[in-house]
Amino acid sequence: MKHILNAKQFNKVDVEKILNSVPKMKEICETNKERPLEGKIVACVFFEPSTRTRLSFETAALRLGAQVISAEDASHNSSSHKGETIEDTTRTLSCYADIIVMRHHIVGAAEMAAKVATKSIVNAGDGANQHPSQGLLDLYTIQKEHGKLSGLSIAFVGDVLNSRTIHSLIPLLVLYGGNKFYFISPKELMIDSEFRNYLVDNKVDFEEINELDGVLPQVDVLYMTRVQKERFSNLADYEKVKDSFLLKKEHVEKLKSDAIIMHPLPRVNEIEPEIDQDSRAAYFRQAQNGLYVRMALLVHTLE
Numbered sequence: 001m002k003h004i005l006n007a008k009q010f011n012k013v014d015v016e017k018i019l020n021s022v023p024k025m026k027e028i029c030e031t032n033k034e035r036p037l038e039g040k041i042v043a044c045v046f047f048e049p050s051t052r053t054r055l056s057f058e059t060a061a062l063r064l065g066a067q068v069i070s071a072e073d074a075s076h077n078s079s080s081h082k083g084e085t086i087e088d089t090t091r092t093l094s095c096y097a098d099i100i101v102m103r104h105h106i107v108g109a110a111e112m113a114a115k116v117a118t119k120s121i122v123n124a125g126d127g128a129n130q131h132p133s134q135g136l137l138d139l140y141t142i143q144k145e146h147g148k149l150s151g152l153s154i155a156f157v158g159d160v161l162n163s164r165t166i167h168s169l170i171p172l173l174v175l176y177g178g179n180k181f182y183f184i185s186p187k188e189l190m191i192d193s194e195f196r197n198y199l200v201d202n203k204v205d206f207e208e209i210n211e212l213d214g215v216l217p218q219v220d221v222l223y224m225t226r227v228q229k230e231r232f233s234n235l236a237d238y239e240k241v242k243d244s245f246l247l248k249k250e251h252v253e254k255l256k257s258d259a260i261i262m263h264p265l266p267r268v269n270e271i272e273p274e275i276d277q278d279s280r281a282a283y284f285r286q287a288q289n290g291l292y293v294r295m296a297l298l299v300h301t302l303e
C-alpha cells in the first residue's frame with residue numbers, strides 16, 4: 001500500500017516514471033480502449049473547496065475505468081459535521097474504496113489519515129502544507145513547455161508563505177538541481193523559517209525580494225499565486241496585502257519570448273484576463289496536464 005502525502009517523498013526514479021507515463025494516459029483518454037483501474041473505487045473527500053483537483057481526480061479515475069464515490073464540501077455534508085474525527089472517517093472510507101483522495105484545511109490531515117488507513121491516501125492539499133499532485137503536474141508542465149527541469153530561473157509571486165503548491169513544486173525541482181528561484185511577495189507573506197531552512201540545507205540558490213519588475217527579463221517561469229483569503233485569521237491583514245502583485249500586460253511585455261506564466265488556479269485578480277491570449281500564458285495548459293498526471297499518479301499508487 002502506497003500513500004502520496006508529501007512531494008518530498010518522491011525520488012527521481014518515481015517522478016520520471018510518473019511523468020513518462022503521461023503520453024500513455026493521454027492515449028487512454030483519446031482512445032477509451034484501456035481500463036487499467038477497472039474494478040477499483042476511488043473516494044474523493046474534500047473538506048475544502050476545489051474545482052481542478054477534485055474534478056480532475058474524479059475524471060482521471062473514470063478515464064482509467066475506476067468508479068468514484070465523492071464527498072464534496074465534506075466539512076458540512078459528511079459526519080465530520082457531527083464531530084467525527086479524521087481518523088474515524090478514514091477507517092470508514094478504507095472499508096469502501098481502494099484509494100482515498102483527501103483535501104483538508106488542517107496541516108498534517110493526510111498524515112493523520114495515513115496512520116490509520118488500510119487503503120492508499122492521496123493528499124489533495126492539507127492547509128498551507130502540501131499538494132503533491134499539483135507539484136507533479138507543475139513539474140510536468142515545466143518539462144513539457146521548456147524541455148528541461150534544470151538550468152531554469154523561476155520566480156514565485158504572491159502568497160509564497162501559504163502556498164502548498166510552491167511547497168510541493170520546489171522539492172521536486174530540487175531533485176534536478178541547477179535552478180535559481182526568486183520568491184517575490186509582500187514582507188507579510190515571505191517564506192517561513194522552516195521552508196527557508198529546507199532551502200538552505202539543500203543548498204538551493206534562491207533570493208527573496210519585494211518587487212517584480214527587475215526579475216521579469218530573466219525568468220523562464222513566472223509562477224503566480226493567489227493571496228489566500230482563507231489562510232488569514234484577520235480580514236484587515238488580508239485587505240492590506242491582497243493586491244500586492246497584480247500581473248498586467250506591461251509586465252508580460254518584459255518577459256522573454258519563451259518564458260511561461262503559470263498559476264495553480266483559481267486566480268482572483270492577480271493575472272489580468274487579457275494576458276490569457278498571450279501564448280506564454282500556460283495556466284490552462286497546466287490545468288489540462290493535471291488530468292493526465294493525476295491518472296498517472298492513481299496508477300502509480302496502486303502498483
Ligand code: CP
Nearest residue numbers: 050051052053264265
Ligand atoms: N490548483 C488547485 O488545487 O485548484 P482547486 O483548488 O480548484 O482544486
